[in-house]
Amino acid sequence: MRALQHLALIIATFGMATSTAYAQIDLVPKTAQPTIWERFTLRVINQREPATVEVELVVPEIVAVRGVQAPSSAWEFEVVAPTDSTPQMIRWTGGSVGQGSFDEFAFLGRIAGDARS
Numbered sequence: 001m002r003a004l005q006h007l008a009l010i011i012a013t014f015g016m017a018t019s020t021a022y023a024q025i026d027l028v029p030k031t032a033q034p035t036i037w038e039r040f041t042l043r044v045i046n047q048r049e050p051a052t053v054e055v056e057l058v059v060p061e062i063v064a065v066r067g068v069q070a071p072s073s074a075w076e077f078e079v080v081a082p083t084d085s086t087p088q089m090i091r092w093t094g095g096s097v098g099q100g101s102f103d104e105f106a107f108l109g110r111i112a113g114d115a116r117s
Contacts, residue, residue, distance in 0.1 A: 034111045037066060045102040052097040055105055057090045062112040065090065071103040 024045040032038045046052050059065060061082055068077045068090055075095035082088040090107055097103045 032111055034115050035113045037108055037110045040107055040109050042105045043102055044097050044105065046097045046099055049099050051099065053093070053095070055092040057105070057107075059088045059090060059107075059109070061088055062115045063088075063109045064112070066108040066110065068108075069106040071095065071105060075103075075105075077105075 024047060026043040026045075028041050028043070029038065032040075042055070042057060044052055044055055065079055065088070068079060070077050070092060072095060075092050077090060077092045080086070080089045080091060090105075092105055095103070
């Protein structure tokens with residue numbers, strides 16, 4: 001397997017000030033080699049009100065998370081381990097992506113060697 005398309009495997013939802021909504025996002029890189037640590041960056045673009053105040057990223061169990069980066073000191077993050085009823089996820093809170101702006105949320109991850117595309 002040359003590369004694994006991971007964009008379809010990772011689901012992102014964004015909490016807005018008063019409700020949950022989907023924002024315009026981009027995840028890079030578009031492909032990744034299994035077993036190699038890669039910096040994944042989720043770009044969150046907010047083109048309208050209200051501000052995005054929470055970013056929650058569901059990460060498939062085939063992706064090991066080694067480290068997480070917040071866009072600024074205003075944002076805090078937590079890595080939530082998977083349980084029998086919930087998936088592995090990364091949650092960023094405390095900051096704000098206002099109308100007409102964007103932020104980038106990054107993590108270091110590695111796709112399992114036995115992953116299938």
